[in-house]
Amino acid sequence: MYFDLHEMQFADVALDGERLAVAGSDRGLSWSALREQAGLWAQRARSLGAGPDVPIVLSGHKQAAFFTAMAACLMLGAPFVPVDSIYPEERRRRITDLVGAPLIYHAGTDAFETTTNAAKPLAEKGLAYVLFTSGSTGEPKGVQIGRESVRLLAQWMQASFRLGAAPVFMNQAPFSFDLSMFEVFGTLSQGGTCVLNSREQIPDGPAWLQHLARERISCWVSTPSFAHQQLLNKEFCTAGLPLLDTFLFCGEVLPHALCRRLKQRFPQARILNTYGPTEATVATTLIEVDQAVLDAHPVLPVGYAKPDCEIEIHDGEICIVGEHVMRGYLNQPELNQARMFRHPNGRRGLRTGDLGRLDDDGLLWCLGRRDDQVKLNGYRIELSEISLALQALDEVKNAICLALRRPDHTVVRLIGFVEMVRGTNVQGTNVRGTNVRGTNVRGANVQGTNARDTNAWGAGAWTPYPAASWKPALERRLPSYMLPSEVVTVDAFPMSVNHKIDGKALLEGYLQNPKQ
Template sequence: MRFDLKSFQFVDSEHAPNALAIAAADRSLTWAQLRTEASAWADEARKHGVAQDIPVAIYGHKEASFFVAMVGALLIGAPFVPVDTIYPAERLRRIVEIVRAAAVYDAASGTFTPGEGAVLAERGLAYVMFTSGSTGDPKGVQIGRESVGLLGDWMLGSFGLGDAPVFMNQAPFSFDLSMYEVFATLASGGACVLNAREQIAAAGTWMPRLAEHAVTVWVSTPSFAHQQLANRDFSPATLPALRTFLFCGEPLPSALAKKLRQRFPDAVILNTYGPTEATVATTWIEVTDAVLAAHDPLPVGHAKPESVLIVDEGEICIVGDHVMRGYLNRPDLNEAKLYTYADGRRAFRTGDLGQMEEGGLLFCRGRMDDQIKLNGYRIELAEIDEALHALPGVEGGACAVLRRPDGTAVRLIGFVAGVAAEDQSASLLAPAALAGWKERLAQRLPPYMVPSELVACPALPMSNNHKIDRKKLVEIYSGIPA
């Protein structure tokens, strides 16, 4: 059994209905059970106003019911809006307000909380994924049902994942990387092993759990895989079925790829690239020994079938039916970022700098703006700036990024100005007046966007074009005595 991403219905296949579909943090479901529960969920959701083109927010972490709800929404034709428990209550409230969801489904309790229930102007969406916004508000990326069908076709047709692959799912469902596992599992009739944060933290039992379910495809950011290298169980001896590493969300360092090649010599390493606005990813390449010998930094690969890549004045632009249908209620952003290509298809200006080699091999060279990736999460620094500025007594706030030599983001440092202190010229450390700043920021921002440190300075440095000079902020931080 599998879930067809063209008809959006369960269909029979060579895979038995009693085969594993979902091994969640709380319980497991066969394909037959997934079909039964998704159909029942859809019936219940309709009673709460969820209908075709009327969105439903799904709140939770790695419960089986979260996956069931996403499939149930696909059955109805209702766009699902995934929100992980990592987000504070205020952010959930704001997302529900923006999308005007019919209801919020709590996957842990199995209950619906009623909402507005407005029909979206954009019809035929599969999901709306909210990402960090430069205005201080999250922005909704609208992904069409045709786009997820193309995603499934690409993964099964190009990645060599084998028959009925078993995916390791670790990224929150509110992080679009996780849509790799969701839609490839549905399209293939394979299985998805959902891993909660507390399960991953228990290293002694987590890897054996993956082995128990015979995981064949590891999906994560490179940073997450790098963290596992310290675990001796992260090896072919413990994970004999693992045959593919699928990376996305941030640059894959060549040093990490080499370590993985040594640790898992028989596994395939796939490096992919793409923004949320292009349905998870657009390019791919198998990182072989020959690729490692020829390139450092590594390329992000060639364009997926039926898509076009353009590097226009240094900016990567993506063309194809997998490009989003636009940002929800943001005509200003749509005008700036979307355009119609010569063949009539949607095109998206990514804001990523790129370089194209002969033959269409693409390399990413950073960003044109203040958007960054930290452990795979896309972050607009301006959103953190807004939250810092809202702290009591602060007249100006800004966030800077500490990076590794290869340019990868490591930590966020917050800076504030205008806070009363006895002698700010003598110390750049945060004054006692800002006690509890982390807790205040956590009410507005998810944990991965809260800076690890806060620094008070007399004034925020400005560049010649009157923007915050984030490079100067890093220099200020580097000059603080240890």
């Protein structure tokens, strides 16, 4: 059995009905049970006024019922709006108001909540989901993804990812994070299994990995940073996860060092690197990072464009063209005008805000964000370029360069942060340098994620990384004005709820560190 994304109905219902479809953090559902419960859920929603093009907010965290609700919304033709309950209540309510949803479904209690909003169809018809991302103004932006876009995502995964029949996906990204749509639509379209992992399960590393092994996961889906964290557990290897044959990464730069270590732990597993903004239905490019790619590219490319898609570079900016591009931001015509365009071939186009370059074969490198550019001592500097140079240092597992700013947003200096391969002994000297406290940077508005995983990280053991260990290598790649003032090692990077490096928390910890 599987879910037909053209008909938006379950198909081949007489086949493999007892095979596991969803392993929630609370319970499991076979394909027959998923089909039955999705049908009952749709009936309940209809009785409360739900219908085609009327959005429904889904709130919860890794319950089997959350997955059921997404499938049921597809059957109804009602766009689902996933809002993970790990996010603040105020943000969840604001999203409900912005999308005008008449219903909120709480997966944890299997209960519908009616709002004061009328059951009004959205202006944009035929949407599969609306996913809210953080806006630069602090107001969430609703990204409208059409049903045609999720069909293209599923077709691409089936044709190009080589995940085998009925893959078993490891899902840990919040459903509010579009990375999780790989697992949702991959499971539905391929008749696979989605193993949902809650924040409560993951910290118990050995027991959690044993759980994944029992569920027979074959495809690991996460940000690179989340996989980095698992390397601390010696059971994160082929012996512990014998059926894991594919790592699927998106959402961050994929470090060379991580790939090398994964190939040591999982010599038979393939590593897939993808790139794409939420506005382009999860991902747009793909490359398998094999040994030849690692040997040829010190900085890893993000891949080749998916079928029926074009990637162009306009003034250094990556632009994406295709029917997988969003239908626009919800109720934001000015932003749509600025970010979207109609290509001469008639298809939707997106200005991503990401910087990149294409080689003659169409291989893409992502070089950071336009808004990642800072000005220091008269020079315009791309922080991402420094981050990539730091990541290429020996024994560095992951790295990022951040700008320390004054309250007026002017840049004081550049700080490199590195996480070393476990066991590396960094002998440091006192490299305090500039008197940071005297520059009045406390309280500066440093860009970062809106929701931080503060429970998972503290200041930790900060160690100056001596200039002799990094400066000569960086001087070979960067002009002198781009060299950071200092490089600091940390035990582990702080992560946002989406398991991306939390730059704001890093800088806050840096300022609070007594060494500074």
